[in-house]
Amino acid sequence: MYIDSHCHINFPEFAERLPEIFQRMQDNQVSHALCISVDLETWPQVLAIAQSRDNLYASVGVHPDYEDCTEPTVAQLVELAAHPKVIAIGETGMDYYRTPGPLEWQRERFRVHIRAARKTGKPLIIHTRSASEDTLRIMRDEKASEAGGVMHCFTESLEVAQAAMDMGFYISFSGIVTFKNAKQLKEVAQAVPLDRMLIETDSPYLAPVPFRGKTNEPGFVKHVAEEIARLKGVSVDEVGNATSRNFFQLFKGAR
Numbered sequence: 001m002y003i004d005s006h007c008h009i010n011f012p013e014f015a016e017r018l019p020e021i022f023q024r025m026q027d028n029q030v031s032h033a034l035c036i037s038v039d040l041e042t043w044p045q046v047l048a049i050a051q052s053r054d055n056l057y058a059s060v061g062v063h064p065d066y067e068d069c070t071e072p073t074v075a076q077l078v079e080l081a082a083h084p085k086v087i088a089i090g091e092t093g094m095d096y097y098r099t100p101g102p103l104e105w106q107r108e109r110f111r112v113h114i115r116a117a118r119k120t121g122k123p124l125i126i127h128t129r130s131a132s133e134d135t136l137r138i139m140r141d142e143k144a145s146e147a148g149g150v151m152h153c154f155t156e157s158l159e160v161a162q163a164a165m166d167m168g169f170y171i172s173f174s175g176i177v178t179f180k181n182a183k184q185l186k187e188v189a190q191a192v193p194l195d196r197m198l199i200e201t202d203s204p205y206l207a208p209v210p211f212r213g214k215t216n217e218p219g220f221v222k223h224v225a226e227e228i229a230r231l232k233g234v235s236v237d238e239v240g241n242a243t244s245r246n247f248f249q250l251f252k253g254a255r
């Protein structure tokens with residue numbers, strides 16, 4: 001059994017194909033998936049998908065790449081997160097790669113999410129790209145360890161992974177770990193203990209080998225587990241079981 005801890009199946013490319021997507025999850029023993037919010041404008045669709053099936057959940061938050069959208073307040077996030085299908089806050093974090101210019105708004109938005117997570121007791125889904133130093137600094141500043149969470153679609157160094165794990169965070173690997181040129185990330189996956197690890201697709205992006213370049217979907221998360229099993233020299237069942245156990249350990253709202 002496998003769990004996709006991060007997908008965006010509310011995106012328009014999936015609208016017509018959802019029954020097929022759910023069937024392929026079942027065929028590949030992908031038992032659950034967490035549907036991730038990127039802004040408040042589309043959040044109702046994320047919640048609707050999560051409500052449509054027992055094995056789907058939602059997060060609520062505003063992505064750091066979305067500059068021109070409704071800026072959430074702590075109170076607003078806390079209120080939206082009260083829904084029983086909402087098991088996490090995010091995705092949030094820092095991205096200095098995609099978004100140019102002065103990014104004080106990104107840092108402030110990240111702080112708002114951490115405060116909401118601490119208030120609700122729901123863990124954080126953290127996105128960090130080319131911004132690991134500031135991400136970790138703000139996590140420490142705002143006591144993110146009190147909420148816990150996951151560093152999603154991890155592509156940073158082992159030092160960054162270790163710093164996040166020291167704060168009680170999990171590290172989530174996506175299809176990137178299956179790419180031939182992801183040598184450094186493969187080494188990070190070898191070093192991160194199985195009991196601190198989650199797996200994800202981040203679909204529709206980042207389809208794993210052998211589907212690289214195609215539209216990704218939750219059923220493909222099995223290929224991420226297979227690569228991690230290969231790298232660690234353990235069985236794929238062991239990776240599936242450990243990461244599924246970790247998922248329920250972290251997201252207390254998921255049952």
Ligand SMILES: [Zn+2]
Pocket residue numbers: 091127152153
């Ligand atoms: Zn992300």
Ligand SMILES: [Zn+2]
Pocket residue numbers: 006008036091202
């Ligand atoms: Zn995402």
